[in-house]
Amino acid sequence: MIKKEYNTINDFLDDASFKNWALQKNATDINFWDFWIAKNADRKEIVKKAKDLVIGIYFDKKFVDNEKVTLEWKKLESKIKAKKRAPKKSIRNFKPLNIAASLLFLITLGYYFMDNTPMVTHKTNYGEILNIKLQDGSDVTLNSNSTLSYYKDDSRKVWLTGEAFFQVDKKIVSNAKFWVLTNDLSVEVYGTSFNVNTTEEKTDVFLEEGNIWLKLKNGDDKKMIPGNYISYSADKNKILEEINIFNPTIKTSWKDGSLLFENLSLEKAMEKIERSYGYSIIFKDDKSKEILITGAVPITNIDICLKAIEKSVEVVITKKDNKLFISKK
Numbered sequence: 001m002i003k004k005e006y007n008t009i010n011d012f013l014d015d016a017s018f019k020n021w022a023l024q025k026n027a028t029d030i031n032f033w034d035f036w037i038a039k040n041a042d043r044k045e046i047v048k049k050a051k052d053l054v055i056g057i058y059f060d061k062k063f064v065d066n067e068k069v070t071l072e073w074k075k076l077e078s079k080i081k082a083k084k085r086a087p088k089k090s091i092r093n094f095k096p097l098n099i100a101a102s103l104l105f106l107i108t109l110g111y112y113f114m115d116n117t118p119m120v121t122h123k124t125n126y127g128e129i130l131n132i133k134l135q136d137g138s139d140v141t142l143n144s145n146s147t148l149s150y151y152k153d154d155s156r157k158v159w160l161t162g163e164a165f166f167q168v169d170k171k172i173v174s175n176a177k178f179w180v181l182t183n184d185l186s187v188e189v190y191g192t193s194f195n196v197n198t199t200e201e202k203t204d205v206f207l208e209e210g211n212i213w214l215k216l217k218n219g220d221d222k223k224m225i226p227g228n229y230i231s232y233s234a235d236k237n238k239i240l241e242e243i244n245i246f247n248p249t250i251k252t253s254w255k256d257g258s259l260l261f262e263n264l265s266l267e268k269a270m271e272k273i274e275r276s277y278g279y280s281i282i283f284k285d286d287k288s289k290e291i292l293i294t295g296a297v298p299i300t301n302i303d304i305c306l307k308a309i310e311k312s313v314e315v316v317i318t319k320k321d322n323k324l325f326i327s328k329k
Contacts, residue, residue: 006043012050016125022054025131028257028300121149124162126278127300129257134158137169138178141255144276144299145199157181163197165255184234188213194224195251199275202233202240206251258296259305266291266313270326273309277302279319284327288315 005011012018020026021033037047124130124142132140132148134155142148146162157179168178170191180187180196184203187196192210196203205214207224214222217234224230229251231241245251253260259276261269267289270281276299283289297308306317306324318325 007046009046009050009053012047013053016123016128016130018050019054020130022051026129028129118152119149120152120155121147123147127276127302129255129300134169136171136176136178139167139169141165143197143254145278160196161198163195163199163254165193165195165252167193184217184232186215188215201235202231204229204231206245206248208248208252253296254299257298257300259299260296261293263292263294265289266293266309266315266326269293269309270324273299273305273324277305279322279324282323282325284325288326288328291315 006015017026017029018033020029024030037044122130122132122140122142124144124146126145128144130142132142134140134150136156138155140148140158141164143163143165146160146164148158148160148164150158156176159181161182164180166178166180166189168189168191175190178189178191180189182196182198182203184198185205187194187205189210189212192212193208194210194212195206195208198204205212205224206229207226209226212224214224214230214232216222216232216239218237222230222239227244227246227248229241229243229245230239232239247262249260250262254276259269259272267283273279274281279302291313293309293313295308295312297305297312299305302319306319309315310317314329316327316329318327
């Protein structure tokens with residue numbers, strides 16, 4: 001995880017795993033940085049300042065001198081007095097053209113501020129899982145190689161690329177909706193728990209608890225109840241799969257740091273590893289693809305993950321560059 005020297009505050013602030021440690025968001029990052037700090041006692045002071053900046057409680061104590069304050073106050077007083085002396089313009093002097101121009105200006109100004117509302121974006125690397133607390137109280141677990149974005153002043157409408165598990169906080173008083181938007185569909189919800197995955201040029205939605213509506217890109221609506229799983233492709237303009245899943249951990253175990261396989265072919269299992277870590281999978285023989293695997297493997301440590309698979313199904317997995325070569329023992 002540590003790939004460079006950490007000598008300045010910015011070195012720490014530029015590291016996503018350090019931010020997770022500071023915010024206590026990811027168990028893997030927390031354990032790693034606790035160990036790293038214990039081994040680098042000489043950096044404790046700079047680590048403390050970097051942590052304070054991440055959680056927003058550190059302030060650089062620079063004070064403005066009294067002369068500067070007095071000068072700026074006199075400037076402000078002069079402006080106030082000048083405004084008091086300025087003659088008031090009569091409303092009757094406004095012509096229709098001036099009114100129209102003013103309205104156009106206000107409308108343009110409104111669009112300007114709408115277009116320039118800052119976006120908040122959370123992005124994960126391969127092998128990384130991030131827990132996010134939204135402003136409205138909802139919790140999001142963002143899977144590896146995924147991105148979640150929303151406007152700073154409206155976290156109840158989010159854009160997702162990749163995979164995320166949502167636990168939406170229901171707004172009982174306002175009954176405000178929560179939206180998840182992907183390239184294929186939008187998910188409409190008031191308060192519930194569900195999983196959304198967009199990693200294969202389609203969108204898969206699994207509902208764990210509550211009720212949600214899917215608004216497909218072709219204009220159709222689909223209501224989901226707990227246990228429903230729907231896979232939809234806008235490119236193919238059709239629902240690819242619609243089933244009930246009675247073991248929800250098959251679709252949601254990743255958020256707890258593991259992938260659960262239930263009588264799955266090794267080829268399909270390795271596709272999940274490929275999405276989590278970014279490695280290209282190469283089978284040296286076709287028989288290995290057909291081996292069935294059942295069990296759970298960790299997704300936050302690639303080496304432990306591969307060892308678990310090797311032991312489970314008796315194959316050899318060789319890691320070279322950005323490729324995984326798989327063959328029968």
